[in-house]
Amino acid sequence: xxxxxxAFATGALALAAAAPAVAERVPAPSxxxxxxxxxxxxxxxxxxxxxxxxxxxxxxxxxxDYQCPACRASHEPLKQLLSKDKKVRVIFRDWxxxxxxxxxxxxxxxxxxxxxxxxxxxxALLTTPKPLTDAKIQAAVKKAGADWARIQKDIAAHSEEIxxxxxxxxxxxxxxxxxxxxxxxxxxxxxxxxxxxxxxxxSVRKARTEVAPKPKGSGKR
Amino acid sequence: MPPRSLALFLLALVAGVRASAAAxxxxxxxxxLLVESPAPKPGSTVLVGFRxxxxxxxxxxxxxxxxxxxxxxxxxxxxxxxxxxxxxxxxPTLLTADGISSFVHAGPHVLLSRMTIPRSLAxxxxxxxKAKLSWAACTATQCVPLHATFAVDLVAGSGVEGxxxxxxxxxxxxxxxxxxxxxFSADGKSLRLLVPASLxxxxxxxxxxPDDSESFAAGSQRATKAAGGxxxxxxxxxxxxxxxxxVVSDGRNAYRLAxxxxxxxxxxxxxxxxxxxxxxxRHPSGKRDAVAVAPKVxxxxxxVLAGQREWPWVVAPAALIxxxxxxxxxxRRRSQRPST
Numbered sequence: 001x002x003x004x005x006x007a008f009a010t011g012a013l014a015l016a017a018a019a020p021a022v023a024e025r026v027p028a029p030s031x032x033x034x035x036x037x038x039x040x041x042x043x044x045x046x047x048x049x050x051x052x053x054x055x056x057x058x059x060x061x062x063x064x065d066y067q068c069p070a071c072r073a074s075h076e077p078l079k080q081l082l083s084k085d086k087k088v089r090v091i092f093r094d095w096x097x098x099x100x101x102x103x104x105x106x107x108x109x110x111x112x113x114x115x116x117x118x119x120x121x122x123x124a125l126l127t128t129p130k131p132l133t134d135a136k137i138q139a140a141v142k143k144a145g146a147d148w149a150r151i152q153k154d155i156a157a158h159s160e161e162i163x164x165x166x167x168x169x170x171x172x173x174x175x176x177x178x179x180x181x182x183x184x185x186x187x188x189x190x191x192x193x194x195x196x197x198x199x200x201x202x203s204v205r206k207a208r209t210e211v212a213p214k215p216k217g218s219g220k221r
Numbered sequence: 222m223p224p225r226s227l228a229l230f231l232l233a234l235v236a237g238v239r240a241s242a243a244a245x246x247x248x249x250x251x252x253x254l255l256v257e258s259p260a261p262k263p264g265s266t267v268l269v270g271f272r273x274x275x276x277x278x279x280x281x282x283x284x285x286x287x288x289x290x291x292x293x294x295x296x297x298x299x300x301x302x303x304x305x306x307x308x309x310x311x312x313p314t315l316l317t318a319d320g321i322s323s324f325v326h327a328g329p330h331v332l333l334s335r336m337t338i339p340r341s342l343a344x345x346x347x348x349x350x351k352a353k354l355s356w357a358a359c360t361a362t363q364c365v366p367l368h369a370t371f372a373v374d375l376v377a378g379s380g381v382e383g384x385x386x387x388x389x390x391x392x393x394x395x396x397x398x399x400x401x402x403x404x405f406s407a408d409g410k411s412l413r414l415l416v417p418a419s420l421x422x423x424x425x426x427x428x429x430x431p432d433d434s435e436s437f438a439a440g441s442q443r444a445t446k447a448a449g450g451x452x453x454x455x456x457x458x459x460x461x462x463x464x465x466x467x468v469v470s471d472g473r474n475a476y477r478l479a480x481x482x483x484x485x486x487x488x489x490x491x492x493x494x495x496x497x498x499x500x501x502x503r504h505p506s507g508k509r510d511a512v513a514v515a516p517k518v519x520x521x522x523x524x525v526l527a528g529q530r531e532w533p534w535v536v537a538p539a540a541l542i543x544x545x546x547x548x549x550x551x552x553r554r555r556s557q558r559p560s561t
Contacts, residue, residue, distance in 0.1 A: 069289035070360070
């Protein structure tokens with residue numbers, strides 16, 4: 001628990017230290033797009049919060065809702081994976097599907113990225129007791145060491161960017177045929193449902209053996 | 222959940238079945254609107270509700286879902302003056318997975334509400350009724366948001382019962398019964414609830430389901446026999462509340478009650494017991510079938526947890542290519558987010 005928490009916090013630092021995104025978003029692929037082009041549509045998004053270690057060779061994209069029990073159950077195994085495997089990039093796509101409280105939590109989480117606190121807030125929201133109320137969301141933000149007033153300012157200042165990101169996440173989840181959460185893309189394979197540490201490790205191992213070329217991460221994202 | 226075939230995946234995208242994020246309840250948990258009377262009598266209150274039928278391995282949530290999960294919610298639409306009570310649930314069962322305690326309905330169940338027809342309505346007046354229900358179906362590894370809109374045309378009448386009346390009345394009998402308040406004592410965040418002995422619950426299977434997990438933590442609790450009833454030890458997430466309400470159930474009988482903090486005099490009169498002092502609890506009612514009737518809680522759990530180690534369905538890598546086939550179609554139709 002503590003080790004993976006530490007790894008997660010380290011990831012947060014890496015994210016905070018990352019240079020402003022220079023990469024362009026990848027447009028929706030055409031019907032005859034290659035597997036690699038299609039994959040990049042889901043993974044290359046400068047606005048999506050992520051943990052991107054230097055030299056990563058596998059990317060996990062997670063579609064999640066802060067109120068979904070299975071998302072909560074997968075949170076710890078994913079953190080353990082990241083503490084054991086330093087070459088995995090994770091992209092978090094907030095996809096609030098369980099009502100108003102979930103939408104609020106996703107908005108707060110995404111807005112916290114502007115102060116470099118996404119991962120801490122994400123972690124706090126996934127571990128806070130349910131049901132998520134405004135008071136509990138605010139308490140989670142405080143626990144994560146993020147500035148609530150700054151989040152409110154960033155929501156106002158970046159409303160279009162945040163809305164677009166959440167709409168994009170929603171659109172992608174539907175393209176993937178996801179009925180619910182959590183959903184994952186690991187390498188070029190998609191799945192619906194939470195995973196244990198062993199299942200994450202197996203999926204990552206398979207992704208590394210895929211024939212499709214994977215871009216080497218620079219750690220600058 | 223069985224793997225989805227690639228063909229189905231492609232078909233769904235091309236045919237545009239997925240016009241919105243709404244999943245098909247038939248695959249997870251169906252809901253059906255039930256009304257006690259197609260011709261409710263003006264001035265009367267009748268039962269309405271939803272028959273919820275989860276697929277094996279899937280569960281729905283109680284009014285307080287516990288540490289995780291999402292309670293069902295409904296928006297009723299009817300003539301002005303027609304009033305609806307809150308959704309009423311049968312007692313839940315406990316589902317614990319990965320340290321997360323949820324209060325669930327693991328099998329088919331009925332959610333009830335009471336609809337009151339205004340006295341002023343003339344007989345023969347049409348009462349179009351609409352209900353928008355949102356609920357969640359989950360396994361240990363997957364959670365699906367579900368939505369459905371129901372419409373039925375009622376007419377103010379004599380109150381004659383319809384075909385759903387029997388099921389609704391049976392569900393009403395299964396609702397936790399109201400019971401006189403119990404007391405609780407607090408020591409910091411430690412709480413001890415005293416369930417009155419008059420409720421005759423089986424101490425071995427008694428569990429408290431709080432309306433609010435802040436007042437009484439959803440996780441570990443312990444029921445032991447005590448002077449005056451059954452003592453349930455647990456903890457609160459924050460400072461003790463003045464009153465704690467919820468449902469106590471032994472899987473067979475369930476009661477809705479509130480606990481108020483005991484006065485110092487009561488505390489002296491009913492010293493809380495050490496569990497060891499009452500190590501051999503006997504069912505207070507003395508009914509011989511008390512042991513034989515296993516509560517649904519225990520039966521339901523293995524099936525719910527059975528899917529936990531299952532590998533989630535995985536679509537072959539080629540699926541991502543397939544996705545592209547539906548892209549142009551999907552992009553034209555920016556989806557609406559489901560609402561609660």
